[in-house]
Amino acid sequence: MSQVVMAQKTITGKVIGNSDHQPIIGATVQLKGESTGTATNAQGAFSLTIPGNGNEILEVSSIGFQTQDVAVKDQSSITITLQSNTSTLNELVVTGYTTEKEKNLTGSISSVKGADLTTIPMGNAEKQLQGKVSGVSITTSGEPGGGSAVRIRGFGSFTSNNPLYVVDGVPTTDISNIDPNDIATLSVLKDASTASVYGARAFAGVILITTKHGTPGKLSVHYDVSYGNQYPGNGFDLMNPTQTAQWTWTAMKNAGETPKHDQYGDGAEPVLPDYILAGKKYGLMEGDPATDPDLYNIDPDKGPIYQIVKANKAGTNWYKAVTRVAPIQSHNLGLSGGDDHSRYNFQLNYYNQQGVVLETYLKRYTARANTEFTIHDRVKIGENIQVALKDNPTIGNGDAGGNEGNAIGWTYRENPLIPVHDIMGGWAGTAAAGFNNPQNPVADQDRTKNNEGRTTDIFGNVYADIILPYSLTFHSSFGGDYSNYYYKNFTYLQYENKENNPTSNYVKEGANYASSWVWTNTLTFDRQLGDNHLKVLLGEESLGGYGRNVDVSGYNPFSADPDYATISTTQSSGRTATDGGGPYSTTYSLFAQANYNYKDRYLLSGTIRRDGAAVFGPDKKYGVFPAVAAAWRISGENFMQEATWVNDLKLRGSYGEMGNSTPVSLTNQYNTFMVSPEASSYDLGGTSNTLDEGLRANSYGVPETHWETNKTLDFGVDATLFNSSFNVTVDWYRRTTSGLLYAPQVEATIGFLNNYPVINVGSMQNTGLDVQLNKHGDISSDWHYDIGVTFSTYKNVINKIADNVDYFYGNSYGSTRIGSFTINEVGHPMSSFYGYKVAGLWQSQQEIDAADAGAQKESGDPDATFQPGGENPGEFRYVDIDKDGMITANDRAVLGDPNPDFTYGISAGLTFKNFDLRLEFYGVSGGQLVNYTKWFTDFYSSFPGNAISTRVLNSWTPDNTHTNVPIFEDVSTASTNLYQNSYYMESGSYFRCRNAQLAYTFTQGSLTKAGIQNLRIYVQAINPFTVTKYDGLDPAISGLDGNMGVDYGTYPMVKQMIVGANITF
Amino acid sequence: MKNKNIRLGILAALVIIVAITSCKKSFLSVTPQGVLQDAQVATPKGVREALVGAYSDLDGQYNPTGFNFYAQPDNWLYGSICGGDAHKGSDPGDQAIAMAIATFQGLPNNDYFETKWEWVYDGIARCNLVLRLVNNVGLAEDEAKNIEAQAHFLRGYFAFEARKTWKMVPWVDTAVTYVANNYQVPNDKDIFPQIEAEFQTAYQNLPATQDAIGRANKWAAAAFLAKVYMFEKKYTDALPLLNDIISKGETSDGKPYALQDKFSNNFNFAYNNSSESVFAIQSSLNDGAQAYHGNIGDLLNYPYGNGAVTGCCGFFQPSIELVNSFRTDANGLPLLDGSYDNDANAVKNDQGIPSDKPFTPDKGNLDPRVDWTAGRRGIPYLDWGIDPGNDWIRNQASAGPYSPKKNVFYKSQIGSGGDNSQTQWAPANAINYNLIRFAQVLLWAAECEVEVGSLANAEEDVNKIRNRAANTDDFVITTDSLPAAHYLINPYPTGWFAAKGKDMARKAVHFEEKLELAMEGHRFFDLVRWGDAATEINHYFQYEQQFTTDIKGAKFSDPTNEYFPIPQTQIDLSGGTLKQNDGYH
16 A cells, blocks of 8 residues: 555656756656656756656656666656767757758758857857867957957958858858857858858858747746956066166167167166156156156146156056956846747846956847747747847957057057156156157057947847648748947047147047848758658848948047037037948849758758849859758668667768859949049149049949859768767868959059959869867766867968969058068968068178178179178078079068968866866967067167067077077168068967866755756856967967968957856746 | 638748849849949049049049058158158168168068059049040030140159159050050150150140149140150250240249249248249148148158157158258358368267257358258257257167258148148148249259350359348248358359359259259259269268168169169069069069
């Protein structure tokens, strides 16, 4: 009797995943060998009535996890942790316009779950993707909101290699407003067979993102929170004031000059002054009447500026001064649930990352509402929408190729003897003579604090699914993006600086809006007929948009009070207003895709897409992009049945074409002219203040321009081995781009154009290998581990640029002080470094004389020198590449390039009972960087009076000859600092621990009483260490395509210490 | 019920698909906004504005994004610095590629060369646009003729800039277009004949006066034609033309050409478009174009440091050798034997002396033009106060003790003639730069008289210049109204040229051009056309490097350095059509 009573036992429990300890919804819990079973609800909970004999075994299964058997014994409540099934063979992967079981993929797709992205609390999913997917390289700066260069399998184009993002079916080029917490899945389509269904926009790869949807079940409330600090690190290694003064003397002595300096005097040894500035006097000592504080004035309205600035003999560390330990926090509240008729997921996010550089931050608020309604058993409609508000002031050296004149750039230039403030709390700077022209970065940053720059962005779509007879499904989605940006900048008069100090106050204000829309309709046929499975997709898509901007500026408002200064309070005569924008190109596409498999063993797929784009001329509007793929599941063959250690083995091959139209603008097919006040109007009347309007040619039309095409060949192997504990995916590919869209500069005889027509020229090729490995297993019943490795390598080579054009430089003039370091040249990878190759330093006059003698012999000129323009011991000796006995322009060559030999990511997890530990690493091996900061800090004559690098302590002297640092001297020649050379080039390899996270998940018992279903807490270190030989702040240097890897003083990736919690109610 | 829904669904899907596909033809035609196209430009208004566009290129600002200060239509780098008038200035590494040019180490890939080339050929292309359209849009005959002649004038000017800088340059006429794909034009012929023809056409067809002072008139064309003759050494052609210009020439608003009373007025915003301005680049500020028409080519060329004109940037510092040249002897005549560089005669300067250490300026005889040409310590600097010397110099050890002056505005003119703010980092001004001023016409006439005419006439022309310079009202004065230095200048005594002979007369004329036109971008080109470049420039290097470090080891190589290298980018783009000048590689 009692036994019978015992037999009717109810067991309750909860099923969670091993990696994130989040509830698993819809997991099947079944009594082993019986038909009794149930499924978990939205909280991952279940309740099951069992015989209660103590011998029951529960079989718990869920897609994406390994099925697990659990003995009930005498427990009545149980938490079951499922190991994620890294083989995920039956999991659905989001592919172009549809989904596919992973095991039946014929192309190269890597998929990442949202939970695996958010292990690193970055505001932007692309920053989190680094190292997690093979074949994807991501270079990003540490600046909050700073962009990243995301490259899928290297480079296919000269101008634009950003992947296409498709978020819930809506294409976009920017996902910076998508909160990573909202992401459910992310798929990277890497080869043509998977991506070419996106046709013209898929040339650089496609990243598909779906956001989280609600599932049936009662309301589930999640709250994720993290908080931490970011640590700026040490900055540049620069000399202290005493060393700086001494080496200033050395530089002048080395140049044969008698040392003297506005601050250090003119004695045999330099003397640090007590004051660096008092009125117009420099280098003063204590007690000088000029330093009387009563004379002080920094208000130009009250009279001439009279600053009094004490020397900071201890030295100002400008990097420390302009950086701080900065907080970072993220809050995410999610509500989801639903029933058979409606499902909802509502997310609120607040992300606030303060930058380590003063006054930089990213503050973002997002609200997402995804809902879906089943209005009929065959009709489903839904929407996904996100509203984002963003405020993101930056220092402007993120991904745009760098820039010297910003807060980081000044820290390696501003002399350490200058304090941050003058004696009365005003700003101090280079108005004190002898320090050249850098700016006080603290002042610069502080003055930006009232600037505004706000983005409002609405992104999303509405959709309908209709299930039709004959296994047909119709899907229609209309989506888009509407954003608005407003900014206001106020530039203050900079009394403390050497330059710009008479410049007036200056207001700039502007706004733009951008709207784009896309409408997609697909019809899918999906049917299993015996051993045959056929799926056919037909679709059409159209897209377009419109955007405009207005920018105005004005000078000299009556008052510099930020509450007063607006455009309308500036002086009326100097105001300017510009605008721009207009309709976006429209695109209309038809596409079809067919997938067939026989017994899941022989798989075939074919895709074709025809795109029409408004940017092309009437005869060139359409492009057709086909792709085919085939796969063979060897493990399904009979002869493989013996090899039980092989769970799954598949060979894949694909070939396809994709297009690109990104660099082509709407005006490309037309001759256009512009009226420009700046460049085509003129004061014919001699009024000196009134312009007659004039016009100039803007561009010439090329209606013949057509689609750029890249052809990708891909062979891959997917294997799941050893009881499904080990997965490996290897892909080899070759991607050849032809008809490259490029706007080659044309000989100036046709006039200068701002926009050279984009035409089809040249070709380039990327060949590479992507490898992804995963292994997981149990060390004991309490200890589980998993480890994932990604490895990516590619080789890029430019095969042709254009007729008569074999190279072009990586930037227009002026972006470094000695010209462009990068060149794009046939036979070399994109963005190669270019210049003279340093053979070493001249060690003696005899060595120089011998070289000169050679030059004289070769040239027949008795006055010839090996190095025209000067050569002295301790200076650079270049390699005479053309062997004509002298160094000429012809001796410049490609020195290296920033493309790594390979990149790799390692992710390792270890679980012990309720603890889990995760470690993530990212590495770059090979490839070079140009440390352009050396031009300022290692050469006295570049900008005398600037800060000096401690590298110079090891500079060449007759007694210190075993060094690569040239003699420190007040000499500017080709042998010192006038040209690009390999001295600036350094190895770009690094190995970085991206993440180390330790978490603890509380088991139910006590929490349930508090209404908490699940609680996980963690501590985390982001970027705790980086191993590199690179001498700059950080080796992760990005840049624009064609001009990468030049370091102007980048905003570094910084260490972060984070604590956080994931709570489910 | 169910089937009805299905049918409705299919119907809806079909309707949607048909709706989209049926409108796609027009859907894929999107007209860009805010740009002019062919039809709008091929109109009378279009042609008039295209001509304004060609004039607009005179100031070198051919590109609407970013200051094209490398173009420098006043040739401060090529004409003045390379000719020994001045140092590049600032720190040697600041604009290192300009330093390379200043020491004749400029490589063909130097962006200064590329920018100037792009600029002059853009100017030519703008003229070609006018010339292609002018007779096809229904303009009245007179207006069409005038516009066409102005376009020829401007095309001649731009082509001449190219010819004098690079010697072997392509001649580009209206036939060359992007669409015709014939833009790879060889540089295998000297284009002086075409340049002459341009100015001849302009001279024949332009009216004497115009409705706007900034337009070229027939006399401006005549003066440029004469300048071409001077460069071709066609003195017999040049002399009668110059005499015509001197006797009959007038400005576009009808003022007979004449020297202004004061030498300094030529560099003063308040005297733009004077009777001495044969043809000028019209500069403007507060015109709705930020400061792009405010002599942007000179934006680096202002004294540097606290209390100076502005913070930027300390370039273009007059040379010690140039300032010495203004030494006069007891008779108020220049030291034509070169002895002005002797220790005894060299002008005392403050090289090596900080501003807070005492310094007494030179007491000797000086041509008063020196203090309108170079900022010297202790001398009033326009109305900016007394020049403090080193405090306004960025790197004295590198580039010497002097500041530029002719291109700098008065403090009192800030707002109208000068501007410290609109570029946001460097000054701008509305002082017209005279591409040709009447003093130069007189001196060319003097040159011709020496070569093929009368030495007495040459002397008379030179003395007109010297007499004007001697106007005591134009001496730089101190606050107590005394001359700021011991100015002594006299005309050559009557018959001096004849007595000293042709060679000495030539020397006197050439030296007068050095003094009168110093820092105005002419010196290097004059030295080259005289055949004196190697001697003078190498003398300058040898002398000057005793005092400054920037030009140590510099050398002018004859004849290679008489012209600059053709920009490598253009050679590369030309597909082998353009050939590099001899001596460069």
